[in-house]
Amino acid sequence: MPVCFDKVAIAYGVLEKALFGSSLQLMRCRYLNQIEDSKEILLVGEGCGFFLKKLLEVNAEAMITVVEPSENMIKQAESRVPHKDRKRVVFCNAAFGQFVPEGTFDVACTFFFWDCFRENQTKALLPRLLNCLEPDGLLINADFVEPSSSSGRRFKISHFILLRILYGFFGFATGIESTRVFEIEPVALGNGFIAKDTYMHEKLPFKGQVFQRRFVKR
Numbered sequence: 001m002p003v004c005f006d007k008v009a010i011a012y013g014v015l016e017k018a019l020f021g022s023s024l025q026l027m028r029c030r031y032l033n034q035i036e037d038s039k040e041i042l043l044v045g046e047g048c049g050f051f052l053k054k055l056l057e058v059n060a061e062a063m064i065t066v067v068e069p070s071e072n073m074i075k076q077a078e079s080r081v082p083h084k085d086r087k088r089v090v091f092c093n094a095a096f097g098q099f100v101p102e103g104t105f106d107v108a109c110t111f112f113f114w115d116c117f118r119e120n121q122t123k124a125l126l127p128r129l130l131n132c133l134e135p136d137g138l139l140i141n142a143d144f145v146e147p148s149s150s151s152g153r154r155f156k157i158s159h160f161i162l163l164r165i166l167y168g169f170f171g172f173a174t175g176i177e178s179t180r181v182f183e184i185e186p187v188a189l190g191n192g193f194i195a196k197d198t199y200m201h202e203k204l205p206f207k208g209q210v211f212q213r214r215f216v217k218r
């Protein structure tokens with residue numbers, strides 16, 4: 001079954017607020033100050049456009065490309081773009097695997113996106129995304145974290161149960177096949193990126209990360 005977020009698009013924001021209040025949005029915006037002056041920004045799997053709205057407020061110049069396969073998510077995101085900014089936001093209604101970029105980007109942002117994919121899917125998609133970036137380009141990511149020893153934290157049963165419930169719901173409602181969060185850091189590091197910063201939420205199983213492409217002189 002193909003993955004489709006159309007059915008959950010309208011309820012997504014309400015569900016997010018009910019479960020996490022403003023915490024998810026704070027994670028998305030944690031590194032916003034690093035891209036205030038960026039000129040070409042790629043948002044992959046942006047969903048309803050919560051981050052896009054904030055980005056347009058702090059960066060008045062950037063051209064923004066949004067790659068999002070759900071039509072209903074795109075409608076929501078479009079409704080959050082002020083009239084004056086319409087010309088600098090391009091919506092590409094496609095899965096990232098089908099996206100053919102016209103140039104490179106200074107920054108790519110992925111928020112609560114990689115958790116939709118199984119390990120083999122992430123290993124195929126992430127290098128493709130990293131290749132869309134300039135030689136010193138940034139990848140800004142936020143996602144859920146599995147409560148395992150590798151996360152550097154004490155195992156929390158409440159986080160484990162929360163993630164299983166979310167996967168149960170989204171698996172049923174959208175068709176995603178993944179059942180656990182696969183950590184992207186080893187794949188990013190293996191593809192010539194360095195980890196510039198990582199932030200673990202104090203109470204919730206979220207994590208924010210900034211990776212930068214290692215500049216190689218030719």
Ligand SMILES: C[S@@+](CC[C@H](N)C(=O)[O-])C[C@H]1O[C@@H](n2cnc3c(N)ncnc32)[C@H](O)[C@@H]1O
Pocket residue numbers: 003004005028044045046047048067068069070073094095096097110111112113116
């Ligand atoms: C869990 S939602 C996250 C939405 C938003 N980024 C957020 O922070 O809440 C995952 C989003 O990724 C999109 N998506 C799923 N598969 C995708 C793909 N192959 N390429 C691009 N986007 C995809 C979905 O349509 C959905 O909007």
